[in-house]
Amino acid sequence: VNMNLSNTECIFFVASRLITRLLHCLWQVMKTCKKMGIKTVAVHSDVDASAVHVKMADEAVCVGPAPTNKSYLNMDAIMDAIRKTGSQAVHPGYGFLSENKEFAKRLAAEDVVFIGPDTHAIHAMGDKIESKLLAKAANVNVIPGFDGVVEVSYTVNMVVLATTFCKEGFRLSSQEAASSFGDDRLLIEKFVDNPRHIEIQVLADKHGNALWLNERECSIQRRNQKVVEEAPSTFLDPETRRAMGEQAVQLAKAVQYSSAGTVEFLVDSNKNFYFLEMNTRLQVEHPITECITGLDLVQQMIRVAKGFPLLHKQEDIPINGWAIESRVYAEDPYKSFGLPSIGRLSQYQEPIHLPKVRVDSGIQEGSDISIYYDPMISKLVTYGATRAEALQRMEAALDNYVIRGVTHNIPLLREIITHPRFISGDITTNFLPEEYPEGFKGHQLTSEGRRELVATAAALYVSAQLRSQRFLGNLRVSTTPQEQRQWELCVELEKGSHTVAVSRSGSTFTVEVDGVTVEVSGEWNLASALLPVTINRTPRVLQCLSRDAGGDITLQYLGTQFKVRVLSQLVSTLSAHMPEKVPEDTSSILRSPMPGSVVAVSVKPGDVVAEGQEICVIEAMKMQNSLIAAKAAKVKSVHCKAGETVGEGDLLVQLE
Numbered sequence: 001v002n003m004n005l006s007n008t009e010c011i012f013f014v015a016s017r018l019i020t021r022l023l024h025c026l027w028q029v030m031k032t033c034k035k036m037g038i039k040t041v042a043v044h045s046d047v048d049a050s051a052v053h054v055k056m057a058d059e060a061v062c063v064g065p066a067p068t069n070k071s072y073l074n075m076d077a078i079m080d081a082i083r084k085t086g087s088q089a090v091h092p093g094y095g096f097l098s099e100n101k102e103f104a105k106r107l108a109a110e111d112v113v114f115i116g117p118d119t120h121a122i123h124a125m126g127d128k129i130e131s132k133l134l135a136k137a138a139n140v141n142v143i144p145g146f147d148g149v150v151e152v153s154y155t156v157n158m159v160v161l162a163t164t165f166c167k168e169g170f171r172l173s174s175q176e177a178a179s180s181f182g183d184d185r186l187l188i189e190k191f192v193d194n195p196r197h198i199e200i201q202v203l204a205d206k207h208g209n210a211l212w213l214n215e216r217e218c219s220i221q222r223r224n225q226k227v228v229e230e231a232p233s234t235f236l237d238p239e240t241r242r243a244m245g246e247q248a249v250q251l252a253k254a255v256q257y258s259s260a261g262t263v264e265f266l267v268d269s270n271k272n273f274y275f276l277e278m279n280t281r282l283q284v285e286h287p288i289t290e291c292i293t294g295l296d297l298v299q300q301m302i303r304v305a306k307g308f309p310l311l312h313k314q315e316d317i318p319i320n321g322w323a324i325e326s327r328v329y330a331e332d333p334y335k336s337f338g339l340p341s342i343g344r345l346s347q348y349q350e351p352i353h354l355p356k357v358r359v360d361s362g363i364q365e366g367s368d369i370s371i372y373y374d375p376m377i378s379k380l381v382t383y384g385a386t387r388a389e390a391l392q393r394m395e396a397a398l399d400n401y402v403i404r405g406v407t408h409n410i411p412l413l414r415e416i417i418t419h420p421r422f423i424s425g426d427i428t429t430n431f432l433p434e435e436y437p438e439g440f441k442g443h444q445l446t447s448e449g450r451r452e453l454v455a456t457a458a459a460l461y462v463s464a465q466l467r468s469q470r471f472l473g474n475l476r477v478s479t480t481p482q483e484q485r486q487w488e489l490c491v492e493l494e495k496g497s498h499t500v501a502v503s504r505s506g507s508t509f510t511v512e513v514d515g516v517t518v519e520v521s522g523e524w525n526l527a528s529a530l531l532p533v534t535i536n537r538t539p540r541v542l543q544c545l546s547r548d549a550g551g552d553i554t555l556q557y558l559g560t561q562f563k564v565r566v567l568s569q570l571v572s573t574l575s576a577h578m579p580e581k582v583p584e585d586t587s588s589i590l591r592s593p594m595p596g597s598v599v600a601v602s603v604k605p606g607d608v609v610a611e612g613q614e615i616c617v618i619e620a621m622k623m624q625n626s627l628i629a630a631k632a633a634k635v636k637s638v639h640c641k642a643g644e645t646v647g648e649g650d651l652l653v654q655l656e
Helices: 022-036 052-056 075-085 101-109 119-126 128-137 163-181 238-254 286-293 297-306 387-399 410-417 420-424 431-435 447-468 569-575
Strands: 010-013 039-045 059-064 089-091 196-204 210-222 225-231 259-267 273-279 322-329 347-349 357-361 376-384 402-404 486-493 496-505 508-513 516-522 531-535 538-547 552-557 560-568 589-591 596-601 614-620 623-628 633-638 651-655
Touching: 022 039, 022 052, 022 297, 022 357, 039 052, 039 075, 059 075, 075 101, 089 297, 101 119, 119 128, 119 273, 128 238, 128 273, 196 238, 196 297, 210 238, 210 286, 210 431, 225 286, 225 410, 238 259, 238 273, 259 297, 286 297, 286 322, 286 357, 286 376, 322 387, 322 410, 376 387, 387 410, 387 538, 410 420, 410 560, 420 431, 447 486, 447 496, 447 508, 447 516, 447 531, 447 538, 447 552, 447 560, 486 569, 560 569, 614 651
Parallel strands: 010 039, 010 089, 039 059
Antiparallel strands: 196 210, 196 259, 210 225, 225 322, 259 273, 322 376, 347 402, 357 376, 486 496, 486 560, 496 508, 508 516, 516 531, 531 538, 538 552, 552 560, 589 651, 596 614, 614 623, 633 651
C-alpha cells in the first residue's frame, strides 16, 4: 500500500505494556510497518530492555522502571520519548493507553497522530454506562431492563446467589476496578442465562465509510476473560450475522468512529443479541479475523490514520475458511482455571514448523514472566478450510509447543478444543464451570490411553538404558555380552502399578501392558524437546519434560503432564519397603496460591476465625483473590502485611 510515507518518516509505537500480551501486538504492528517501509520506535521499561519488540524496532527508549505507573502508563515519559525521537504517530497496542482519551488529547496537542479513533469516540465508548445509552439511541439492542448506573464503568456479568456473595463480589469488584481503571463504579445488568459472547469487528475511516468484518466467537472464558476464540461462529446464521454487523456499524457511525474497533454482544439461545461494550482498539483476537478475511487490520488502521478512505466495500468482505485462537498463558490451569505463574523460559519452541499455524508472541527463550505484567505467552492461531481442519491443526500445534520454566495452560487448552461439546459447537460462557464443576483436573486417562502412556514410558526408559551403554555408537565395555532385547519392568502411574514386558526390534518396541500388546516406534532422540512416536499406528507427539536415574519420568501426553516411575522388577520389590513422605496439613496454614502483592490482611495473631472467613487478599495481574480459612481456629502467626510482594507457596498465615 502506498502510504506516501518516506522511509525517513518515523512512526512511534507505545508499548503501553500494562500487560505482557501487548508485546504480541507490537510484534504484528512492527512486522506490518516494516512491510510498509515505516520506521519504528519501541518504548520499554528497564526490565524489558532485551524484549523482542525492542530488538525489532529501529530505535528504543527506556521510559522507566518495571511498575507500569512508572513506565508504560507514564505519559510524561512517553511524550518525552516522542519528542526525542521526532516520532509522528503512535500505535497504542492493546493497553489501557489505547483507550485513554487524555493520552490521545496530549498527542493531538503536539500534532502527533494517534493510530486509533478520535477522543470523542474513545470517551463515548470508554464509559460503559454512557456507551449503553448511546447504543440504545442508535437503535442497537441493549440488555433488557437497563436503567443506567445502579450505585457505585466496570461490567459485572454474574448472578448473586446469596447476600454474602453479593457483598464480597461488590467489594472485590470495586477494588479491582479502582486499582485497574481508577474508577470504582459498578454497572449492574440483568443476567442473561447461558449466553454466548460474540463480537463484531468493525473498520471505519474518516470519510463516513464503515464495514463489519464478520464475527468472532469468544464464549470460552474463565473469570470473564477469553481463553479460546474462533471465527466465524458455529451459532450464527447469515441473517443474524448481518443484523449484528449492521447494528455494530450503526453504533460506529453514531460516534463518528474511525479505525478498527470491536462491538461485543451477548447472544442468548434464541439468537437474541444485546450490546455489551465497544472496545476502541485492536483486539487480542484480531488475527482470526485476518485469517478469514485476508485483511491486515494493522495496515488498515495505519491507512485510516493517514486519512485514506477504505479500499473495500461490504460485499468485498468474505468468510474464507475457519480460524481458531488459543491464548497461551503462564498460568496454572489447575487453580481456578488459571492463576499466574512466574519464572524464566528456560526452553521455548513455537510450533511454526507446522502448516497454517501462526504464533504472535512477544517473548523468546530466556524471557522472564514477572508479576508486573499479564502472563500471556502468545496467541496461537490455526487456520483451515473447515472448522474440523482448524481444530486438528490446533491439536497438533499444542502438542508441538515447547514451554519450559513456567507452568502453562496448554493442558486446559487442549482439553477444550478436543472436548465433544466444544467440537459440536454447543458452548456458552459457562462452558468451563459446567464441564469442570470441581475444577480442571487435566486429561483423564482411558484404559487405552493409560496403556499408551505406560508403554511409551517403558520404551523411553529402555531407550535411555541402551544409550547409556554406548559411546560414539559402540558399547562402552567391549566384553559386554550381546545387547539385551527383552526387559521385565514395573511402571507406576497415578497410584497404579503395571508389570510390563518389553521387547525391541530396531526402533520399534513391543510392550505388553495388562495382557494387551502395544507397539511403539519412533526415532527416540532423547536430546530433543519433542518425542514424536507412533503408537499402534497412531502418530502422537509427546514431550519428555524430565527423567532421572531413579526411573522418574515426566511426560506431556495429550497436553497433560503425567509423572511415571519405571523400575526394574528387583528395584520395584525393594521400593515397597521405603517410607512415604507425610503430606503437609494444609488446613492449619495458608499459602499464597500465586505470586502477587498483598492488598489487605484481615487478621492478627490471637484472632479467632470461622471456617470460610477472609484472611487476606492477594492481587496479581489485575485480579484480586480473597483467601479464606479452611477451618475455625485461632490465628497463631501472620507472615505477611499489606503492600508486600509474595511468591507462589509463600506462607501467609498459620492457624493453631
